[in-house]
Amino acid sequence: LEAEGGHVTMAPADDRESDILAWLRRRHGHVSGERVVSGQGLVNLHAAISALDGAPYEELEPADITSRWADRSCPLCIEAVDVFCAMLGTLSGNIALTLGARGGVYVAGGIVPRLGNAFAQSRFRERFESKGRFRSYLAPIPTYVITAKFPAFIGLGAMLDVPAAPQPLAGA
Numbered sequence: 693l694e695a696e697g698g699h700v701t702m703a704p705a706d707d708r709e710s711d712i713l714a715w716l717r718r719r720h721g722h723v724s725g726e727r728v729v730s731g732q733g734l735v736n737l738h739a740a741i742s743a744l745d746g747a748p749y750e751e752l753e754p755a756d757i758t759s760r761w762a763d764r765s766c767p768l769c770i771e772a773v774d775v776f777c778a779m780l781g782t783l784s785g786n787i788a789l790t791l792g793a794r795g796g797v798y799v800a801g802g803i804v805p806r807l808g809n810a811f812a813q814s815r816f817r818e819r820f821e822s823k824g825r826f827r828s829y830l831a832p833i834p835t836y837v838i839t840a841k842f843p844a845f846i847g848l849g850a851m852l853d854v855p856a857a858p859q860p861l862a863g864a
Contacts, residue, residue: 697787698726705782705819712775715740725783729776731802734758738772758806776803777811781819788833789826796834805839 702725704710716723716736727733731754738757742749747768752760760766761773784797797820804811821830840846 697790698730699724700783700786701725702728702779703782703786705778705822709775709779711744712737712740715743725779729780729783734772734776734803737775738768741768741771741775754803755806758803761807762810773807774814777807777814777816778819780804781814781816782822784816784835785820785823785830788820788830789823794833796836798836798838800838800843804837811837 702713702723704713713723713728716727720727720736728737734754734757735752738752739749741747745768752769757766757769757772760769764770780799784799787793788797807814817835820833820835821827823830
């Protein structure tokens with residue numbers, strides 16, 4: 693299904709997220725899912741959290757933020773990654789509901805694989821299922837993290853292995 697679902701408006705799930713998204717709206721206008729759950733989104737979350745906490749802003753790359761999250765050396769980075777995982781869960785659950793993705797949701801990108809097994813312990817799954825009376829609808833839907841370095845090439849390779857359909861002869 694070809695779509696631009698990452699550009700849907702991001703919804704907050706608690707007061708802290710409301711504050712973060714309000715700060716980002718003042719800076720960017722529309723705050724899409726992609727604005728918070730991508731590599732640049734992680735940077736945006738870190739900037740918003742820094743500003744809201746009155747901390748001096750330090751320009752960091754996504755890898756810097758996840759590294760400081762992993763070694764627990766920066767409370768702002770810890771919160772940024774935690775909020776990232778939670779918001780990714782919210783957005784993924786919304787997409788699963790919208791599309792009826794009963795067969796599963798696949799998470800791709802560079803951030804989540806860097807988080808390793810800690811991602812499974814994050815708020816992602818709880819927030820994926822946190823849809824009120826539709827929790828029981830979402831609970832059995834599996835979620836997967838794509839860890840292949842070049843997943844598109846796996847699909848392309850599979851397409852090359854499929855024999856072409858026979859074509860009818862002219863005039864037949």
